[in-house]
Amino acid sequence: xxxxFHDRLRxxxxxxxxxxxxxxxxxxALAAWQEPQQQPPVxxxxxFVWTVSPSDVAQPxxxxxxxxxxxxxxxxxxxGMSQFGNLFLSLTGSQNLIYGVAxxxxxxxxxSLLLLQTMSSDGIxxxxxxxxxxxxxxxxxxxxxxxxxxxxxxxEWPGGEACSGPVFVGRTDRQVDGARxxxxxxxxxxxxxxxxxxLCTVDEVLQSISCGQFTRIGVTSGTGFWISGGPPGFxxxxxxxxxxxxxxxxxxxxFWEYTAxxxxxxxxxxxxxxxxxxCCR
Numbered sequence: 425x426x427x428x429f430h431d432r433l434r435x436x437x438x439x440x441x442x443x444x445x446x447x448x449x450x451x452x453a454l455a456a457w458q459e460p461q462q463q464p465p466v467x468x469x470x471x472f473v474w475t476v477s478p479s480d481v482a483q484p485x486x487x488x489x490x491x492x493x494x495x496x497x498x499x500x501x502x503x504g505m506s507q508f509g510n511l512f513l514s515l516t517g518s519q520n521l522i523y524g525v526a527x528x529x530x531x532x533x534x535x536s537l538l539l540l541q542t543m544s545s546d547g548i549x550x551x552x553x554x555x556x557x558x559x560x561x562x563x564x565x566x567x568x569x570x571x572x573x574x575x576x577x578x579x580e581w582p583g584g585e586a587c588s589g590p591v592f593v594g595r596t597d598r599q600v601d602g603a604r605x606x607x608x609x610x611x612x613x614x615x616x617x618x619x620x621x622x623l624c625t626v627d628e629v630l631q632s633i634s635c636g637q638f639t640r641i642g643v644t645s646g647t648g649f650w651i652s653g654g655p656p657g658f659x660x661x662x663x664x665x666x667x668x669x670x671x672x673x674x675x676x677x678x679f680w681e682y683t684a685x686x687x688x689x690x691x692x693x694x695x696x697x698x699x700x701x702x703c704c705r
Contacts, residue, residue: 532556575619580640587635590628593618594641595649595700602665602677602694604701607652610668614703621705623668624651626678626689628704633686645683649702653678653689665694 538554553561570579596617604610611622624632629651632638656662665677676691679699692698 578640587631587637589631590622590624590704591635591637592624592629592632592641592643593621593703593705595647595702597700599697599700600650601671601697602650602668602675603671604665604668606667606669607664610650610652610701613701618703618705621703624649624680624702624704626651626653629680629689629702632704638682638686643682646681648679648681648699650677650679650699651689651702660691662691671695 535556536553537556538552539550540552541548542551543549549563550561551563555561570577572578594617596613600613604613607623614621614623652664652668653662654664660676661674662676662678665671666675668677671694673693673695675694677694678689679692680689680702681687
């Protein structure tokens with residue numbers, strides 16, 4: 425069914441009659457415009473005046489309704505910022521499209537660029553709203569298969585005890601020795617790989633095991649990485665490769681080797697390039 429619309433619009437009591445520019449609505453093949461043969465009723469209330477076909481009597485109404493598939497382009501370009509009521513599209517049938525560009529400076533800060541509502545016996549409720557700054561507000565549950573916050577994307581929620589504080593997020597790309605430019609150097613290398621991360625400490629690795637982080641991100645058994653331990657806890661020179669500035673064989677740094685049961689911490693000579701940096705965030 426083709427639906428043709430009268431080319432005049434009245435808005436508000438006593439307001440001027442405005443022309444609707446570039447309005448084209450069709451279902452199926454595009455139809456040429458035909459001037460309605462019947463004129464709008466005299467004394468009709470303010471609102472849209474439309475006809476189903478050129479031969480029908482024009483009907484007044486406060487809403488603009490479209491059912492089925494179709495396309496609207498250049499919609500109400502002559503109206504600018506005028507208030508012109510509501511546009512309803514039936515979600516049944518095939519695809520409905522509305523497209524165009526809204527100028528940021530012409531949109532009220534309180535306006536909704538996208539607003540979905542539901543109607544029930546207790547009134548109309550906002551369900552989804554997008555404002556001009558792109559903020560999305562949803563009333564009700566959101567169901568999806570993947571959630572991303574920045575570049576941190578997850579397909580499932582943590583199970584068991586929730587993680588608290590920084591946890592393991594991955595390793596740097598290269599196997600390195602202990603001469604990394606100090607603690608600031610190793611932290612910078614992690615940050616370059618995972619924004620906002622730093623070289624993991626012993627406590628952060630243990631926390632990652634406790635809250636299931638290694639399992640959650642798919643770390644495989646046998647994965648090893650350098651970590652920081654702070655001051656020596658041994659008779660040997662286990663001093664974080666002298667604060668991550670040394671590649672000497674007689675100085676030691678800590679590394680963690682992860683397994684399905686959590687793994688264990690070990691010591692390595694700082695001249696070895698057997699491990700990557702373990703990064704936590």
